[in-house]
Amino acid sequence: MFKLASILSLCLVSMALIAQSSTDPYFTTYHVAGKVHMLQSPDAGGNIGVFSGDDGVLLIDDRFDRETPALLESVSAISDEDIRFSVNTHIHPDHIGGNNNLAAHGVLILAHDSVRLRMLKELIIPRRGGITFPQPPEQARPVLTYSEAISFHLNGEEVRVFLAPPAHTDGDSFVYFMGSDVLHLGDVFRTNMYPIIDKLNGGSFLGMIEAMDIAIGMAGPDTKVIPGHGVGFTDREGMVEVHTLLITLRDRVQELIDSGSSLDEVLAAKPTADLDGRWGQVPSWTAADVLPIVYDELTQ
């Protein structure tokens, strides 16, 4: 089991790369509910779940490798216990990049089967038509994978990890902290931009609606929800807002398809003009990226 001091000393070089002062931690820490905290990076992406108690710490996602020192510093402010597990919600580099550093010190990495398979080659993300990343080292691969669902029994509660329908990718894990009543939905759920459906890694727009139906169906009035990207955590209402967005995208594109519009005509009709101010402000993923995916699926 690794000790914070040893990993911190190994990471001094990368630590120097991270602008940080003692009064201004790199990650913003939120107490979500019960035994769950959330760490948010300055770009509000790859939000990390931290589940802590007497048995140790379990992380949900671990950002980029250069951020590991800051991650460890923020975790140590929450708990004195060792990090024992890290769950990767999906394959993207901003969620798995810390695996190598953590695994080097005995942290067990868990993910869906598909995440491990996709780590056997170079990684690709869907922005700007497809950006590639080097294949992660062998040590960064999950040592424990599952096909449908798996549970941790830790810190006096059950943590249920289960496969969502193909949505953001084809290996999206949802995580439910049953005692704390907190959901971490990975990048299936973003509160700050249009949904990213990563077709290059098996994602599906209609599957994303199905996945959000499942998450909303699980949530009670007090359930708190950590988004993969977006500022802070939210609740059932926040999920319903995103679900409404998905349904609106589907119905508006379907209406144009029914009237005989080609993809170019759909784009020219600007069916999301009233939504772009709220959801379409990230330059690398706008309505022009998401509408063709919706169109393709609805015309298949």
Ligand SMILES: [Zn+2]
């Ligand atoms: Zn992602």
